[in-house]
Amino acid sequence: MLIIERPAAYFEVHRLPIVLDTQDGETRIIRRVALSDLLTEFDERISSELNMDPLGLQVIWSAYGQKIFRNRISSISNDVRNYTLNLFNHRVTKALVDDDAVQLGKGLQQDKAYAGRGKDSTAFKQACLIYLENLFTFAMVEAQAQNNVETAGVLGISKARRRWEETKGNPRLVFSPSARAHVLVRQNSLGVSGRYKTPLVEMDFFDGSYDYALPASRPQWLKAQAQLFAQGKPLAHLQALLHGHLAKLLADPRREPELNFTELPAELKQAFVEAFRSPTRVGAYARDLWLGVTELDQGAPGALYEELKQEWLPDGQVLERPTEQVFALAVGRASLAAGDRDKLERVRLLEPFLAELELLMGVMLSAKSQSVNEVLAGWTSLGRDEAVLPQLAMPIERDVTMRSQVSGTAAERLTELLALARSNSVQQQVERLLKYHEKVMEARGQSPWLRLLNGSQLKIDVRTRKLPAKEDRPVGTWVHQYYVPQFRHLLSGMRGLA
Structure with a gap:
C-alpha cells in the first residue's frame, strides 16, 4: 500500500483550485479541480512510504540523503538508460514544438486538452512523451526475441508484453495524453517521464510545466546537443527519424491520431532499439553528459563516487562495501570542501540514532503479546541499556546546523525522537516511542501496529519481527542506505561495460 504522508499539510500549501464562471455579477463554482488533475508525475518530494516503516523514518533519512544528491537520484530514478531515454524523448518533443513547419491536424487543433495552446500546451507534450515511451517499449518487446537486448528496467515492459500477445504482435499506438494511450496505468506518473521528471527539472532542462525555453535551460540543452544530438552523435539519426515520423502523424486530421505498430518503419524501430538496447550501451555514450549536468562527480556525491569506483574489479564485477564504510572513506578525502564534508558527517551522526530507534521498535514487535518488562529484557539481551x-x-x-537542514514533517519527527531519547529509563523510552508511533500512523490514516493494554502489556496486530542476534547488531550498525545502492546502480550503467 502506498501512503502519502501528511496529506493535510500538502493541501494547506497546494490548495486545490476551482474553476469559476462569472455571469450577471455573480460568481459560480463550475468545477473543482480534482487531485488527479494535479498529481500527474511521480514526485518524491511529496514523501511516500510503504507500509513497512512504522516510525516514519524514511522522511527523515531521505531528506538528509537528498541534501547530498540534490534530487538527482532517488529510489525510482537511478537508471542511466531511463535517464537518457527521458531526456531524448523531451529533446524530440522540444524539436517538434520549436519547428514551425510541423503543423497539427484539424482534430489536434480543436482538442480541448490543449486549451488553444497547441504544441506549447502541457497536454501536447505529455502526448508526445507517452507515444515515444510506448513506441520504445513495444520495439524492445519485438527485439527481445530477435536481438541481444536487455529489457530489465524498461518501465511497462510486462504490460507491453501482455498487450503484444493480445494483439498478436500488432498493438495500437495512440497520440493522446489520455488514459486510452497509456500502456501503464497512470503512465503520466509511473512511466519514464513521470519518474524521471524531478531530476531533469532540478538540472534546469525544463520546469514543472515542461517549459523548455527558460533562460537556465538553454546551456543545458546546448550541452546535450553537443554530446548526444548533434550530427554524428549517438542519438542524432534516431531523432531525425522520429521527427519525420511524428511530423507526419501530427498532420492526421483525427483528434487522436493512431496507427498499428506494424505500420512503423522498420528502420525507425531498429534505430530505437540499437540506441537503447541496454543500460551499459547507453552509459558508454551518455556518461560524460550525465556526470557533467548532474555534478554527481563533484562535492559530497563526488566523494562517494570516488569511493564507489574503488569497488570496480578488473573483471567487471563489483565488490560492494557497507554504506557506513563508503561514507567513512568519503569523509576522509582531503580534497573535500568543508560544506560537502558536513553533508556526509550529518548522515554519520544521524544514522546510528535512527537505526537504534528502529531496533527498539523491532523488539516491541518481536512477540504477539509481551509485557513492557519483557521488552526491556529483550533490549538488554541485545547489549543495550537506557544510555544508548x-x-x-x-x-x-x-x-546546531543539523536540524536546520530539514523542514516540515522530517524536522518535526526528528525533534520528537530526540526528545524521546532524553527519557530517564528504557521503559519511558518505550512508552514514548509507542505514542510517537501512534501519531505517525494517525497521520497516515491507519491504525497503530501495537497497543499498550492496562499500562503494562503490549499486543501487536501485525506479523511479528525476528530479532537479530546480538553479535549481528553492534551499536552503531546502519540500516538505512541514503541512496548509495541507487547511486551504485546508476554508476554501473555509466561504466559502459558490455
Whole structure:
C-alpha cells in the first residue's frame, strides 16, 4: 500500500483550485479541480512510504540523503538508460514544438486538452512523451526475441508484453495524453517521464510545466546537443527519424491520431532499439553528459563516487562495501570542501540514532503479546541499556546546523525522537516511542501496529519481527542506505561495460 504522508499539510500549501464562471455579477463554482488533475508525475518530494516503516523514518533519512544528491537520484530514478531515454524523448518533443513547419491536424487543433495552446500546451507534450515511451517499449518487446537486448528496467515492459500477445504482435499506438494511450496505468506518473521528471527539472532542462525555453535551460540543452544530438552523435539519426515520423502523424486530421505498430518503419524501430538496447550501451555514450549536468562527480556525491569506483574489479564485477564504510572513506578525502564534508558527517551522526530507534521498535514487535518488562529484557539481551539512545542523540543535538537542514514533517519527527531519547529509563523510552508511533500512523490514516493494554502489556496486530542476534547488531550498525545502492546502480550503467 502506498501512503502519502501528511496529506493535510500538502493541501494547506497546494490548495486545490476551482474553476469559476462569472455571469450577471455573480460568481459560480463550475468545477473543482480534482487531485488527479494535479498529481500527474511521480514526485518524491511529496514523501511516500510503504507500509513497512512504522516510525516514519524514511522522511527523515531521505531528506538528509537528498541534501547530498540534490534530487538527482532517488529510489525510482537511478537508471542511466531511463535517464537518457527521458531526456531524448523531451529533446524530440522540444524539436517538434520549436519547428514551425510541423503543423497539427484539424482534430489536434480543436482538442480541448490543449486549451488553444497547441504544441506549447502541457497536454501536447505529455502526448508526445507517452507515444515515444510506448513506441520504445513495444520495439524492445519485438527485439527481445530477435536481438541481444536487455529489457530489465524498461518501465511497462510486462504490460507491453501482455498487450503484444493480445494483439498478436500488432498493438495500437495512440497520440493522446489520455488514459486510452497509456500502456501503464497512470503512465503520466509511473512511466519514464513521470519518474524521471524531478531530476531533469532540478538540472534546469525544463520546469514543472515542461517549459523548455527558460533562460537556465538553454546551456543545458546546448550541452546535450553537443554530446548526444548533434550530427554524428549517438542519438542524432534516431531523432531525425522520429521527427519525420511524428511530423507526419501530427498532420492526421483525427483528434487522436493512431496507427498499428506494424505500420512503423522498420528502420525507425531498429534505430530505437540499437540506441537503447541496454543500460551499459547507453552509459558508454551518455556518461560524460550525465556526470557533467548532474555534478554527481563533484562535492559530497563526488566523494562517494570516488569511493564507489574503488569497488570496480578488473573483471567487471563489483565488490560492494557497507554504506557506513563508503561514507567513512568519503569523509576522509582531503580534497573535500568543508560544506560537502558536513553533508556526509550529518548522515554519520544521524544514522546510528535512527537505526537504534528502529531496533527498539523491532523488539516491541518481536512477540504477539509481551509485557513492557519483557521488552526491556529483550533490549538488554541485545547489549543495550537506557544510555544508548541519549548517547547517540547528544551529538545530533549539539550540532546546531543539523536540524536546520530539514523542514516540515522530517524536522518535526526528528525533534520528537530526540526528545524521546532524553527519557530517564528504557521503559519511558518505550512508552514514548509507542505514542510517537501512534501519531505517525494517525497521520497516515491507519491504525497503530501495537497497543499498550492496562499500562503494562503490549499486543501487536501485525506479523511479528525476528530479532537479530546480538553479535549481528553492534551499536552503531546502519540500516538505512541514503541512496548509495541507487547511486551504485546508476554508476554501473555509466561504466559502459558490455
